[in-house]
Amino acid sequence: MDRESDTGSESKSVRVRAMFAEIAPRYDFLNHALSLNIDRRWRRFVIRRLGDTLARPDAVALDLCCGTADLAIALGARVPTLGLDFCRPMLARGSDKLSRYACSVMLVEGDALKVPALDETFDIVTIAFGLRNLESVEAGLREIYRLLKSGGRTAVLEFSRPVIPVFRGLFNYYFTRILPLLGNTVSGSGFAYQYLPESVQDFPHQEALADLMRGVGFSNVRYYNLSGGVAALHLGDKN
Ligand SMILES: C[S@@+](CC[C@H](N)C(=O)[O-])C[C@H]1O[C@@H](n2cnc3c(N)ncnc32)[C@H](O)[C@@H]1O
Numbered sequence: 001m002d003r004e005s006d007t008g009s010e011s012k013s014v015r016v017r018a019m020f021a022e023i024a025p026r027y028d029f030l031n032h033a034l035s036l037n038i039d040r041r042w043r044r045f046v047i048r049r050l051g052d053t054l055a056r057p058d059a060v061a062l063d064l065c066c067g068t069a070d071l072a073i074a075l076g077a078r079v080p081t082l083g084l085d086f087c088r089p090m091l092a093r094g095s096d097k098l099s100r101y102a103c104s105v106m107l108v109e110g111d112a113l114k115v116p117a118l119d120e121t122f123d124i125v126t127i128a129f130g131l132r133n134l135e136s137v138e139a140g141l142r143e144i145y146r147l148l149k150s151g152g153r154t155a156v157l158e159f160s161r162p163v164i165p166v167f168r169g170l171f172n173y174y175f176t177r178i179l180p181l182l183g184n185t186v187s188g189s190g191f192a193y194q195y196l197p198e199s200v201q202d203f204p205h206q207e208a209l210a211d212l213m214r215g216v217g218f219s220n221v222r223y224y225n226l227s228g229g230v231a232a233l234h235l236g237d238k239n
Pocket of ligand 1: 013020031052064065066068069070071085086087090100103110111112113127128129130133134173183
């Protein structure tokens with residue numbers, strides 16, 4: 001079997017895991033550099049929007065697809081947090097950072113579609129720039145719903161569709177032409193930063209994602225456009 005058809009037959013998750021393993025050493029640097037540090041602001045916004053739920057006594061959180069643990073660390077500064085990811089090199093980077101922060105975070109290796117936890121374990125389940133990478137967005141949302149306690153809340157942070165047409169055109173030029181060139185060169189990957197805009201194009205936009213969340217049972221679904229819709233934060237509650 002030649003290399004191309006071999007790759008073509010691999011499941012999405014196998015390719016995604018290998019891709020993140022390849023870029024893990026440069027992931028944080030590129031995240032902050034290519035977004036001009038705006039990604040940090042987006043994660044802070046997530047924490048602010050989860051304020052009420054984070055303030056509950058005995059609340060516990062799960063951050064799926066936690067990668068190098070930036071969001072898990074921010075959550076873990078407030079409540080005990082489990083960070084889960086299936087890419088060991090990403091988790092290793094995250095683990096190296098934990099000692100630098102006052103936070104209660106445990107990192108585990110696992111699949112976000114088959115989390116080894118009982119139903120209704122967590123008050124908060126977050127997923128930042130991870131849902132788009134799963135084999136099935138809907139299956140990911142169902143797993144989040146299963147894991148949440150009644151009264152719990154999910155926060156889904158993901159790239160989305162800029163709302164102003166002129167800005168959308170400019171951003172898409174940057175995202176599909178310039179970012180892949182810079183990202184692939186700095187990370188040493190021939191593929192990862194090409195995959196990024198392609199995967200965002202395939203991902204449901206603001207309203208469609210809100211509908212999917214309602215479809216799996218979330219109530220009070222709402223979203224906030226961040227940086228003009230470059231990203232969106234969707235929140236949903238479990239009754
Ligand atoms: C773009 S990174 C986001 C990391 C982090 N949440 C952040 O905001 O920087 C996507 C992460 O999702 C993880 N991932 C993708 N599919 C997964 C799955 N099925 N189970 C667990 N982790 C997964 C990858 O390994 C990668 O670390």
